[in-house]
Amino acid sequence: MAYSEKVLDHYENPRNVGSFDKDSADIGTGMVGAPACGDVMKLQIRVNDQGVIEDAKFKTYGCGSAIASSSLVTEWVKGKTLDEAMALKNTQIAEELALPPVKIHCSILAEDAIKAAVADYKQKHGAGGEYVACQPVEEN
Amino acid sequence: MAIDFNQNHFALFGLTPAFAVDLEALDRAYRELQTEIHPDRFAHAGEADQRLAVQWATRANEAYQALKHPFARACYLLLMHGIDAMAPGHAPMPMAFLERQMASREALAEAVANADYDALGRLEKVTRNEAERLLADVAELLDGRQDYAGAAEVLRQYRFLEKFLADVGHAYDEME
DSSP states (O other): OOOOHHHHHHHHSOSSBSOOOTTSTTEEEEEEEETTTTEEEEEEEEEOTTSBEEEEEEEEESOHHHHHHHHHHHHHHTTOBHHHHHTOOHHHHHHHHTOOGGGHHHHHHHHHHHHHHHHHHHHHTOTTTOOOOOOOOOOO | OOOOTTSOHHHHTTOOSOSSOOHHHHHHHHHHHHHHHOGGGGTTSOHHHHHHHHHHHHHHHHHHHHHHSHHHHHHHHHHHTTOOTTSSOOOOOOHHHHHHHHHHHHHHHHHHHTTOHHHHHHHHHHHHHHHHHHHHHHHIIIIISOOHHHHHHHHHHHHHHHHHHHHHHHHHHHHO
């Protein structure tokens, strides 16, 4: 199958590949998998005290479209609030990357991943979307 | 003789719907049915009968394939209970499971990069063992406990490992 130029660009030069410490208080981790194709995607966000996503990283094992979808999402969510990130739709991803119908599920996976990451962050900070400033924990 | 197109796959071969099937009985029933409905036997029949014979053969083959392989059989049984196990929108897979898959993928990439056959072999063995365990769980959930939602969840994990094992196979090919 021929990939679009934008998919190829993200596939060959993926943005923001890597990991944050998932146990850190300011990190939200979303991990999703697609059983049918065996894809596994990890998307992480670093959130500041104002509830704004300052940085994002991803690690995806899967096809080019799955890698491109997650790479694109990490670019998009930087500078966004958690609510804005939650509003991200897979159709926007699919449109931006010109994904063919058989690859739409890759964009859904990326949407699920960012939602899971936001949910994970919110859970760490108490449900209800209250962004309590976290105090650094002294470790001895 | 005729195939009832409304029959389920199991009934077509005279089997009781269950994950545990007698594969020899399935093979036998399939061969018998095949002989009975082989399009060659309808060579002198009218055009309509010939067409029907082809449809029967297709139906029988489809049913046989769906029952022969454990994954397909479990999927089909779940469909009979109204669950499409592979449809998107199911509950997310457990985090710990996905973390292990991520680690396996990393180990696979490393083994390929280092052309490390031993590491690849270990990875294959560990995954195969886990896949077998999951399939045994699926059998127990389907036939023993009739917990179809639970079986679907484990089956999705099994599918993941099956896909991973296929990729391990490709890795062997690439390293040769």
